[in-house]
Amino acid sequence: MKAAPIDGDENPCRPRHFLPVATPSAALVPQTMALRLGRNRLVVTGSVFVCAFLAIGLRLAQVALLSKPDAALTHLVQPPAVKSTEYGRVDIVDRNGVVLATTLDSPSLFADPRKITDPADAARKIAHALPGTSEAELKAKLASEKSFVWLYRHLTPTQQYAVNSLGIPGVDFEREERRIYPQGPLAAHVVGYSGLDNKGLAGIERSFDAALEDEREPLQLSIDIRLQEILRQEMQKTVADFSAIGATGIVMDVRSGEILSLVSLPDFDPNDLNTAVPETIFNRATLGVYEMGSVFKIFNTALALNSHKSTLTSIYDTRPITIGRFTIHDYHPFNRPASVTEIFMESSNIGSARMVMENGPEVQRTFLDSLGLLHSPAIEIPEIGAPEVPHPWRDINAMTIAYGHGLAVSPIQTAIAASAIVDGGILRPATLIKHAEGYVPAGTRVISEETSSEMRKLMRLVVTEGTGKQAEVPGYLIGGKTGTADKVSAHGGYAKKSLLSSFIGVFPINDPQYMVYVIIDEPHGTKKSYGFATAGWTAAPAVARIVARMAPLFGIKPIEETPEIHRAITIDLPGASRQVAEID
Amino acid sequence: MIRQPTIVAFTLAFGLGFSLFMVKYDVQSLEEQLVKTERQAAADQDAIHVLNAEWSFLTQPERLAELADRHLALHPLTANQLGDFERLAARPERPDGPQIAAADKDTSDKNATERDVSVDSVLKAMQLADYRPDTGLRPGPAKHGGTQ
Numbered sequence: 164m165k166a167a168p169i170d171g172d173e174n175p176c177r178p179r180h181f182l183p184v185a186t187p188s189a190a191l192v193p194q195t196m197a198l199r200l201g202r203n204r205l206v207v208t209g210s211v212f213v214c215a216f217l218a219i220g221l222r223l224a225q226v227a228l229l230s231k232p233d234a235a236l237t238h239l240v241q242p243p244a245v246k247s248t249e250y251g252r253v254d255i256v257d258r259n260g261v262v263l264a265t266t267l268d269s270p271s272l273f274a275d276p277r278k279i280t281d282p283a284d285a286a287r288k289i290a291h292a293l294p295g296t297s298e299a300e301l302k303a304k305l306a307s308e309k310s311f312v313w314l315y316r317h318l319t320p321t322q323q324y325a326v327n328s329l330g331i332p333g334v335d336f337e338r339e340e341r342r343i344y345p346q347g348p349l350a351a352h353v354v355g356y357s358g359l360d361n362k363g364l365a366g367i368e369r370s371f372d373a374a375l376e377d378e379r380e381p382l383q384l385s386i387d388i389r390l391q392e393i394l395r396q397e398m399q400k401t402v403a404d405f406s407a408i409g410a411t412g413i414v415m416d417v418r419s420g421e422i423l424s425l426v427s428l429p430d431f432d433p434n435d436l437n438t439a440v441p442e443t444i445f446n447r448a449t450l451g452v453y454e455m456g457s458v459f460k461i462f463n464t465a466l467a468l469n470s471h472k473s474t475l476t477s478i479y480d481t482r483p484i485t486i487g488r489f490t491i492h493d494y495h496p497f498n499r500p501a502s503v504t505e506i507f508m509e510s511s512n513i514g515s516a517r518m519v520m521e522n523g524p525e526v527q528r529t530f531l532d533s534l535g536l537l538h539s540p541a542i543e544i545p546e547i548g549a550p551e552v553p554h555p556w557r558d559i560n561a562m563t564i565a566y567g568h569g570l571a572v573s574p575i576q577t578a579i580a581a582s583a584i585v586d587g588g589i590l591r592p593a594t595l596i597k598h599a600e601g602y603v604p605a606g607t608r609v610i611s612e613e614t615s616s617e618m619r620k621l622m623r624l625v626v627t628e629g630t631g632k633q634a635e636v637p638g639y640l641i642g643g644k645t646g647t648a649d650k651v652s653a654h655g656g657y658a659k660k661s662l663l664s665s666f667i668g669v670f671p672i673n674d675p676q677y678m679v680y681v682i683i684d685e686p687h688g689t690k691k692s693y694g695f696a697t698a699g700w701t702a703a704p705a706v707a708r709i710v711a712r713m714a715p716l717f718g719i720k721p722i723e724e725t726p727e728i729h730r731a732i733t734i735d736l737p738g739a740s741r742q743v744a745e746i747d
Numbered sequence: 748m749i750r751q752p753t754i755v756a757f758t759l760a761f762g763l764g765f766s767l768f769m770v771k772y773d774v775q776s777l778e779e780q781l782v783k784t785e786r787q788a789a790a791d792q793d794a795i796h797v798l799n800a801e802w803s804f805l806t807q808p809e810r811l812a813e814l815a816d817r818h819l820a821l822h823p824l825t826a827n828q829l830g831d832f833e834r835l836a837a838r839p840e841r842p843d844g845p846q847i848a849a850a851d852k853d854t855s856d857k858n859a860t861e862r863d864v865s866v867d868s869v870l871k872a873m874q875l876a877d878y879r880p881d882t883g884l885r886p887g888p889a890k891h892g893g894t895q
Contacts, residue, residue: 261806262802265803345800345807388808389808392808393808721827
């Protein structure tokens with residue numbers, strides 16, 4: 164756009180830039196210089212910018228395309244994850260994963276009384292929608308001056324719907340959690356229960372209160388709910404049949420010490436604590452202590468054999484023993500001297516008392532202590548009864564304790580001690596928490612392997628020949644011991660008519676795996692039992708039914724009694740007054 | 748007159764801007780989807796939690812026994828129903844025995860072979876599963892010969 168140079172043009176109207184360009188002259192040099200300078204500056208600035216943008220671009224490319232994302236930073240850019248409802252307390256499940264206790268949402272109803280316009284009307288409507296609430300009580304709450312009152316805790320969905328549809332302003336729901344026990348009363352005494360604020364108040368719920376709050380994984384118990392049902396049903400049947408006041412049963416894995424089932428009757432529904440009374444909440448299996456009666460002869464005989472003071476063939480006088488005002492009698496009198504085998508088989512009190520006196524009270528006391536019978540057992544629920552141990556421990560105590568009177572222990576500790584006797588003589592801790600498959604906890608030896616084997620033979624003999632014949636289940640080689648104890652009456656002394664009948668069954672006796680222990684509190688004889696309420700007629704048949712039902716469930720095949728097994732579990736008594744080992 | 752580099756620069760800027768927005772919106776929608784999926788997963792987990800409780804409630808052994816009693820012709824397993832292969836009688840030497848021959852003369856051979864094959868395969872499967880490899884039941888080669 165160069166204007167043509169016009170010489171001498173002085174027209175002032177000409178636009179400035181049409182000023183004739185002067186021919187290159189010395190005056191123009193500074194102008195060109197300035198232009199160059201300007202251009203250079205632009206180029207420099209521009210290149211600086213280009214470099215900067217290039218650097219940024221390269222860095223961007225490097226960050227976005229080449230480098231790997233930094234793990235520490237990725238979580239910053241992620242949107243906050245939506246979490247599933249955090250339940251405060253984890254589930255309690257049985258050994259097969261069946262839910263025994265879980266936490267579910269359950270809304271609670273509250274009101275702001277200041278917003279309630281007509282308390283009387285609101286109270287009437289709510290009382291109608293929630294059966295079990297008192298209208299007067301609700302009215303008092305709604306008419307109060309507070310700004311927050313609970314009206315009803317833990318509504319069911321139907322109740323919530325009913326209250327919601329009333330449309331009363333000023334009442335609202337608060338999301339709360341509630342412990343639910345889907346199996347109802349089935350494992351109530353083991354699982355326990357928790358209160359309104361989900362604080363464990365009994366059983367596992369209480370002893371694992373803190374753990375249940377913190378853990379993420381459900382707590383798995385050793386209990387098998389199917390077995391629990393079998394045990395409970397059979398116990399209920401027995402209680403009903405013999406009009407007993409209660410019963411308790413324990414099934415235990417002898418080797419691992421796991422309690423597979425624990426029932427205490429009468430029981431309660433932990434979902435409905437309003438109907439629970441102290442009698443039903445009372446855990447007979449762990450909290451109750453009883454004089455166990457003749458099942459204690461298991462320990463007494465084990466002591467006699469283990470100390471080598473007696474052998475299976477040792478003969479004892481069985482004439483009644485009188486000490487002071489007290490006489491020891493037999494339920495099935497022998498009227499002749501009897502061997503240790505016979506004393507155990509026919510459950511002779513006199514013979515047992517004579518046997519223990521060979522060792523004396525102090526040895527007996529130490530032995531029972533080593534079996535854990537003189538102090539509270541260690542098991543994972545807080546309802547533990549301390550044994551009632553006589554003090555001082557005189558001869559007379561020793562003699563009565565020999566046949567299970569004068570020392571009150573809980574069923575669970577009796578079961579633990581008896582499992583040690585049959586399981587090779589090693590006392591292992593019992594547990595309500597599932598062990599890993601095949602785990603056998605370390606234990607302490609209480610009797611020799613040989614004594615344990617002899618005890619198993621004796622216990623088999625009780626079932627084949629002795630007082631526990633009704634516990635026999637073909638194919639399962641049950642061994643056991645009956646126990647019929649006179650209960651201490653309320654007036655002191657023993658009440659003749661109120662019994663505690665029990666049976667400890669172990670099977671298969673050639674290789675003990677399971678123990679079934681049943682105790683029936685105050686059974687009464689029936690026509691079917693010919694009026695008997697003793698263990699052989701009440702507890703032993705119950706154990707037989709339980710074993711017959713649980714064995715197929717656990718896939719235990721019936722054992723054919725081969726000659727080897729027969730030899731291993733029977734006692735050969737040459738020259739004894741009676742061939743007790745006869746089976747076939 | 749616009750110079751070529753300017754055009755290129757502008758095109759690039761617009762292109763990049765556009766694709767940047769596209770990516771941004773993509774990411775946004777993906778994030779929404781993620782939140783939605785996570786919310787769904789959480790809801791499902793809650794539902795599973797409730798359903799587990801309900802399952803436990805509905806499978807109470809007592810209730811199952813009652814239902815089985817009412818709807819099934821099944822009874823609890825008893826000990827005499829349990830057994831193992833050792834207790835089974837030995838397989839007869841020749842499967843085309845008198846009973847089968849009497850029942851159907853023409854097809855007896857074929858039937859026998861088919862039946863035999865199925866028993867064999869079951870036994871083989873059990874042996875493969877390490878089910879007592881040394882039972883007396885295993886059909887030996889000599890016995891096998893009889894069927895062909």
